[in-house]
Amino acid sequence: MIKLKSKLGLILAICGTITVSTAFAATDVKTTEETNPNPIIAPIKTDEPTSYRLKQLEEIAMYYYWHGGDLKKAEEEIFKGITLKGKYDVVEAAYNEATILDPHNLDLKFSLASTQIIQKKIPEALKTYRQILNLDPLNFNANLLNGVYSKINGDEDTYKKSISTLKQIDAHKTKEYLQKFERTDATIKEKLNTSVPGNLPQKNHAIVILGYALADDGTMREPLIERLKAGLSVANKYPNSKIIVTGGVPKQSNTEAKLMKEWLISNGIDEKRIIPEDKSTDTVENALFTTAILEKEGLKDITLVTSASHMRRALTIFKEASSFYDKMNAGNSKRAFTNVVYLDYPSLEEANKVTKDEILVIYRDLLRASGIWQYPGMQR
Template sequence: MKNIKRKILITAVLSLSLMACTPAQNKSNKVSKDQIVQVVNFDNQRKIDELVQTGIYYYWNGGDLKKVEQEFFKGITLKGKYDVVENSFKEASNLDPYRLDLRFSIASTQVIQGKIAEALETYKGILNIEPNNFDANILFAAYSRINGDTLSYDNTLKFLSTIEPEKTAKYVASFERTENFLKTDIKTDAYKVKTPNHTIVTLGYALANDGTMRPTLIKRLDQTLAMAKLNPNSTIIVSGGVPKQGVTEGHLMKEWLVENGIDASRVFIDDKAKDTVGNAVYSTEIMKKLNTKNVTLISSASHIRRGLSVYKEVSVRENLDINFDNLVYLDYDSVEEAMKVSSKEYMVVYRDTLRGSGLWNYPGIQR
């Protein structure tokens, strides 16, 4: 029985890998027959599943680095939770080198750590196996641009425009929108809105360990309250779903607004989101039901460019025509200081906007 399964798997791997070797592929990049004939031991699947689950657990929660070193990564010194995540997917990929989702997950974790050059090499490895893979190409293009390699960016987009012109054009438009949002004039004073179907969307902030709101979140709510009073016909969405002591950010945010005079019927809660992309995904679902056409997004100044870019990307992906404006809690010494975009923020804005487009960090595993 084992021999039969082995033969079936060899045939499947050969077929899929040979399909990936297109005529347009450079000879230097072709995968050899010896590389193609790699049989994944069925017993390894359990190990792969364990490694993937370990990686995702540490992504969200962290944990005991010494324990995971002993159990999974003997001989590797781990410096932080993302080392665990990256090495989990590397070990899993070593067991099944042709599972591209594992390689994408390695690259995503490298990006999270700011290791852009390493992520680009990981994407090259994917393209060595599957040269026409759109997701790997567009991610390679985006992070090449972030890394200052405009030649690779231009050449990759030129190649993609020959095989997926419409899809490529959508991403070019997305990159242009992102660049515009990075130049956004931030607003620090509440204002009256003249456009119809207006919604105020306020982004949450991690609660303290005792389940209370931190000062940053209260400052965002102060701006929400000012905006809500000036625009009594506007609906309000409060977004934040990470629970502490049995309560979520969204729940406490609505409670605070109601206690400060806002009619509860105006306030809608998203209490599922765990990060900015989740904020955008879940509150966009609420905006669909509200028929929202115009949004004032409220967050901290240090976070607003990312929020605007991600929300717009999610709305475009959902085929919604929504205009986005902003109001911020100024967490800088001045507006001039807040307008400066660091290289780290530049990378993070692109990273999360790409996720908002549907290119998830851990494809097939989680967003």
């Protein structure tokens, strides 16, 4: 199989120059072959099947979602010198063009809305969700997402209408989501601990230290080292607890989990205590894959360790993952969650302030952890 990066090179070679329209530029960029008179990404060859053109656009979107590409090089060689604000500009543009090529495909519209949410463009995302609902009024996910993001945007009436519709579509599923929201609202209000809690379980307890993206040279950056220091203090106080280190994105043949394990061993922790989770690429996967380890190892309770700015989201997602495993296995783990944070704010008072942007990201990842993919069929 050709790797995605190689595929992108092939795409560009086949398609020729890709340009961005006046939606991103001060002046028009003329092309010799366009799919519409005011294209966002062009040219996509018109002598290829629609399915092939859509695949090209989705692969471009996913390449930039993951890797970002060299924006400067993209400006000079692909986008003809047009200034790009960031990789998600390209992802959004690709999905927007895809929805033009296939306006009936709702998954493409969901992907477009997700990219708008990532960029905190809530009004634009809500417009996209409304388009889906205009075409499919009883679409559960569209009603749910439109309602949640409307509420975050200050529109309580639309949220209530969405919940009412959802109850008519699937009352049981709606009740489950309302319980998730109630649990999340309570989690957001939880106290952040900068010191190790007393009276943690002495048996079947795990300390879970969340990773942080490695530097390009494959070394650990300061936030990850600080998280490890916080985790070490918990590990030293509770010597019977297992330690799970998470993070699987490789840089220079290293993963976060690998380097975290090595750091802990170099700081006196017995290797037998440490369990690496080295497949995850983000916090949602941290939670899902770590919970599978907890189930396998018979570990009931966890103390989560991460940065203060990350903790509320992490706790929300881990609780959702634990709830899902309970449901899947027809059990009730009654898992208790505690937290210890590396304080990456000027003060604990600042850390306890929850912004609209943080709530947006918390709910976005809660919904992802609940099984709603950001990019249907492409990326969780």
